[in-house]
Amino acid sequence: MLKLRETGNNLSSISHPDRESMLKKLQEVESEYDLLLKLTQSLQKKLMDRYHLYQFEQEFQEMTTWLASRQRMADSQDYGQDLEDVEVLQKKFENLEKELSTLGQTQMSAFHDEVKALKRQSHSFLPEIMDQANAINQQWHKLQQAVSNRAENLRAAQQVHRFDYDVSELKAWIQEKDGALGNDNYGHDLNQVQTLLRQHESLERELGAINGEVDCIGGEARMLGLVYPHVRDNLQERL
Structure with missing residues (x-):
């Protein structure tokens, strides 16, 4: 293409019977080349956008799976059969809270950063990306609410099981003294x-x-x- 343009510049500076015709053809070639270049650039952007979309969707699926597994833990209705059971459950729950406050927050921040980067790029599939980002946010908020509910319910279960333990101890004490009175x-x-x-x-x-x-x-x-x-x-x- 550079050589053709060089030829065109040479033609414009000389007198030739076919000079105008040749310059017109050169302009047509240049226009077609520019159009092809734009199409190539557009195709490259679409391919890169598709590539980034597939990467994002993979991250979305991994995040969804991770959040769903923690949601099942937070939705558990197991509150133990006695004080010892509930204390074990509380320990497991504390580990879940710690994981969400560290790893969970880190993953959510990285996910949001990725979404912001794609928005800045005017990504071709931005509507689909925003739908998935909103779905992750909703899943995260649902998990946070479930964790809050689980924490309250475990506290209640611990206090009730402690109450059961104290009542059992008191009844055993009363029965022991009742035997002495008899x-x-x-x-x-x-x-x-x-x-x-x-x-x-x-x-x-x-x-x-x-x-x-x-x-x-x-x-x-x-x-x-x-x-x-x-x-x-x-x-x-x-x-």
């Missing part, structure tokens, strides 16, 4: 009676302590019932 041994001499009286006085003091524990447990049940109304009936059944 003893028909009243002593066979003065020393035995005095010993039994001292034991009885000690038992009365323990019963006073038990009464305080019963009041404390009842207050705890009322407090839990106010904070977590959905477990109020279950708490009363345990008393």
Whole structure:
């Protein structure tokens, strides 16, 4: 093409019978070349845009899969059968929270940076990219809400299981003292009676302590019932 233009410049400076015709043909060739160049550049941009779109869609799928797996963990309805169970679940949940606040935030930031870069490039498939970006944002917000709900429910479960443990301990204590009260041994001499009286006085003091524990447990049940109304009936059944 450079050689043709050089020839055209030479023709414009000389007199030749076919000079005008040759210059016209040269202009036509140059116009066709410019058009071909533009088409080539347009095709290259479309190919690069398609390439970047496929890369973005792969990242989108990986992000969607990762978020979905964490969503299943956050949506779990397992709150354990006892205090030990729920403490194990809380530890696992703390690991999930830590992962989301570190790796999760890092992945979301990188994803948003990629979207911003594609917007600056006036990407040919920007509407599709923005739809996928919005889907990821919605998935992330849904996960954050599920994590918040899971945290609250685990706290409630831990307190209820702690309440169950305290009630079981108190009932075992009461049954132990009830067995002592049902003893028909009243002593066979003065020393035995005095010993039994001292034991009885000690038992009365323990019963006073038990009464305080019963009041404390009842207050705890009322407090839990106010904070977590959905477990109020279950708490009363345990008393």
